[in-house]
Amino acid sequence: xxxxxxxxxxxxxxxxxxxxxxxxxAFWELAKKWHPDRVPPEKKKEAEEKFKEINEAYQVLxxxxxxxxxxxxxxEGVRGSSSxxxxxxxxxxxxxxxxxxxxxxxSDIFEDIFxxxxxxxSRKRARYEEEGPRILLEIPLKDAYSGxxxxxxxxxxxxxxxxxxxxxxxxxxxxxxxxxxxxxxGFSKGFFSFSQTCPECRGYxxxxxxxxxxxxxxxxxxxxxxxxxxxxxxRDGDVIRASDVEFIVRLIPHPNFKIQGxxxxxxxxxxxxxxxxxxxxxxxxxxxxxxxVRIPEATDSGILLTxxxxxxxxxxxxxxxxYLRVKIVSPKYLTPEEKEVIRNIKDSMRNRSESRRYx
Numbered sequence: 135x136x137x138x139x140x141x142x143x144x145x146x147x148x149x150x151x152x153x154x155x156x157x158x159x160a161f162w163e164l165a166k167k168w169h170p171d172r173v174p175p176e177k178k179k180e181a182e183e184k185f186k187e188i189n190e191a192y193q194v195l196x197x198x199x200x201x202x203x204x205x206x207x208x209x210e211g212v213r214g215s216s217s218x219x220x221x222x223x224x225x226x227x228x229x230x231x232x233x234x235x236x237x238x239x240x241s242d243i244f245e246d247i248f249x250x251x252x253x254x255x256s257r258k259r260a261r262y263e264e265e266g267p268r269i270l271l272e273i274p275l276k277d278a279y280s281g282x283x284x285x286x287x288x289x290x291x292x293x294x295x296x297x298x299x300x301x302x303x304x305x306x307x308x309x310x311x312x313x314x315x316x317x318x319x320g321f322s323k324g325f326f327s328f329s330q331t332c333p334e335c336r337g338y339x340x341x342x343x344x345x346x347x348x349x350x351x352x353x354x355x356x357x358x359x360x361x362x363x364x365x366x367x368x369r370d371g372d373v374i375r376a377s378d379v380e381f382i383v384r385l386i387p388h389p390n391f392k393i394q395g396x397x398x399x400x401x402x403x404x405x406x407x408x409x410x411x412x413x414x415x416x417x418x419x420x421x422x423x424x425x426x427v428r429i430p431e432a433t434d435s436g437i438l439l440t441x442x443x444x445x446x447x448x449x450x451x452x453x454x455x456x457y458l459r460v461k462i463v464s465p466k467y468l469t470p471e472e473k474e475v476i477r478n479i480k481d482s483m484r485n486r487s488e489s490r491r492y493x
Contacts, residue, residue, distance in 0.1 A: 140187070140190075140191075140209055142190070142191035142194050142195050142204060142209075143191075143195070145187050145188060145190075145191040146160040146161060146164065146188065146191050146192065146195065147160055147164070148160050148195075150205070152195075154196065157192065157195050157196055158196065161188065161191075161192040161196070164188045165185070165188060168181045168184040168185050168188060169181070169185065194209075267290070267379055267380070268379075268380045268381075268382055269288070269290060269379060269380070269381050269382070270381075270382050270384055271286065271288065271362065271374070271381040271382065271383055271384065272384050272385075272386050273286070273364065273368065273383055273384070273385055273386065274385075274386050274388075275385055275386060275387075275388040275391060275393070275420045276420055276421050276422065277364070278364075278368050278369075278385055278446070278447075279398075279419070279420040279421045279446060279447065280421050280447070281366055281447035281453070282366060283363060283364065283365050283366050284363075284364050285361050285362065285363050285364065286361070286362045286364060287359055287360070287361055287362075288359070288360050288362055288381070289357055289358070289359050289360075290357070290358055290359075290360055290379055291355050291356070291357055291358075292355070292356050292357070292358050293353035293354075293355060293356075294353055294354050294356060295352070295353055295354075296345060296347055296348035296351070296352055296353055296354055297347075298345055298346075298347040298348070299345035299347070299348060299352060301352045301353065302338075302342075302345075302352055303344065303345050303348060303349075303350040303351055303352035304338070304342035304343065304344065304345060304350070305342065305343055305344075305345050305346075306338060306339075306340035306341075306342060306343075307340055307341040307342065307343050308340065308341050309339065309340055309341075310332060310334050310335035310338070310339055310340055310341055311334075312332055312333075312334040312335070313332035313334065313335060313339065315339040315340065316332070316339060317331065317332055317335065317337040317338060317339040318330065318331060318332060318337070319332045358377075360376055360377045360379060361376070362374060362376045362381055363376070364383075365449065366447050366448075366449060366451075367446070367447050367448045367449035367450075368383055368385075369383070369385070369446075370383060370384060370385040370393070371383065371384075388420060391420050393446060395446075395454065396445050396446050396448055396453070396454025396455070397445045397446065397454040397455045397456070397457060398420065398444070398445045398446060398454065398455075398456045398457070399457045399459070400456070400457070400458055400459070401458065401459045401460075401461050402415060402417055402427060402439065402458040402459070402460055402461065403415075403461050403462075403463055404429055404433065404460050404461065404462050404463070405462070405463060405464070405465050406462055406463070406464050406465060407465060408429050409429060409432075409433045409434075409435075409460070409462045410431070410432065411431060412428075412429055412430055412431035412432075412433070413428075413429055414426040414427065414428055414429065415427050415429055417458070419444065419456075425444070427439065427441070427458065429460075433460055433462075434460070434462075435460055435461060435462040436459065436460060436461075437459075437460050438457050438458070438459055438460075439457070439458040439459075439460060440455060440456075440457060441455065441456040441457075441458065442455055442456075443455075444456035
């Protein structure tokens with residue numbers, strides 16, 4: 135409900151004889167100040183209420199007929215006006231209602247007026263120019279595990295601005311008929327006026343055509359071989375910079391090893407006899423070197439063996455831990471003589487077990 139005692143002039147902070155230009159300027163200043171998206175979360179509700187008041191006051195005072203009624207009868211005199219646009223809490227939608235759904239380029243204008251950081255394209259381009267290109271650099275686990283610095287030669291595409299089109303990808307043709315070569319067109323409704331980029335020529339002032347030299351890309355691709363130094367202790371996701379190019383490291387997954395921070399986790403297969411009496415089992419590390427792993431007596435399947443200083447190399451020169459989960463398998467391809475020996479051992483163990491049970 136509208137409050138008949140509201141002073142619209144006071145809400146906008148203008149005098150009762152203010153010009154339309156002064157009213158419009160006051161409205162935009164207050165709209166920027168109280169836009170709900172520009173205040174802290176705890177003040178959002180207050181801003182929305184304030185914005186409704188600003189909107190209500192502006193719609194009355196910006197319309198000569200409604201302003202005349204308001205001056206004579208107050209808010210009651212303009213209540214229920216068919217041309218009144220209710221603010222719904224979404225300022226973008228409100229402006230669309232005022233200007234119409236066909237008002238093109240609204241998002242860019244909205245961002246320019248309220249300082250929301252420019253268009254998406256300009257933000258994306260600025261980030262690219264600031265950060266430079268990024269390339270995924272895949273490294274085998276074998277190399278990352280080696281514990282030494284090493285180099286990789288990588289072929290990268292460099293983009294040199296096309297000299298014919300100046301990097302736009304377009305070359306000019308005949309003068310744009312819509313904007314008359316100015317590159318900008320005006321738009322107004324009521325007391326609002328805007329100038330914006332011509333949608334026909336996109337601001338060039340001419341009917342543009344695709345550049346024949348670069349095919350519209352805006353650059354001439356060239357290929358350069360860069361030597362990238364990979365430091366000891368490199369990890370998945372590390373960023374390495376070389377020749378103004380950022381390389382994002384991706385360690386190629388290995389079927390037999392899992393990397394967890396500085397540690398390496400794998401599985402070691404142990405035959406039943408070695409698991410029973412103990413011994414040594416050969417094991418191949420990620421860099422293809424081989425070590426001997428000591429298996430304690432009476433080792434059960436599933437236990438985790440801990441081998442210090444055999445994990446991933448660290449930048450401080452040390453290494454993490456290698457964890458090996460034991461998987462016990464039965465021996466295959468035994469000779470008859472070997473099978474007989476095992477049977478004798480089994481019988482001996484059974485007899486000893488029964489003897490203990492009865493004594």
